[in-house]
Amino acid sequence: xxSTSFPKTxxxxxxxxxxxxxxxxxxxxxxxxxxxxxRFPQPVKLGPRTTAWRxxxxxxLYEQEDGE
Numbered sequence: 001x002x003s004t005s006f007p008k009t010x011x012x013x014x015x016x017x018x019x020x021x022x023x024x025x026x027x028x029x030x031x032x033x034x035x036x037x038x039r040f041p042q043p044v045k046l047g048p049r050t051t052a053w054r055x056x057x058x059x060x061l062y063e064q065e066d067g068e
Contacts, residue, residue, distance in 0.1 A: 006059060011044065011052035023062045 006016075006023055019025040026034075034040035041057035 007055040010055050012055050012058060013052055017053060017058055
């Protein structure tokens with residue numbers, strides 16, 4: 001995914017983060033395991049059934065991985 005198509009700021013939902021639509025090519029279960037053990041950013045609850053992440057934190061995560 002080109003970094004221009006991923007938002008620079010705001011909130012993103014899990015379907016925008018994980019492949020095929022998002023920049024991070026892992027499964028939902030692997031993502032949640034990484035959130036739990038601290039490898040991935042913590043989510044923000046926007047409502048009782050709405051979980052999102054800060055776009056800046058997700059962008060930093062995949063840009064860091066590209067640089068390694």
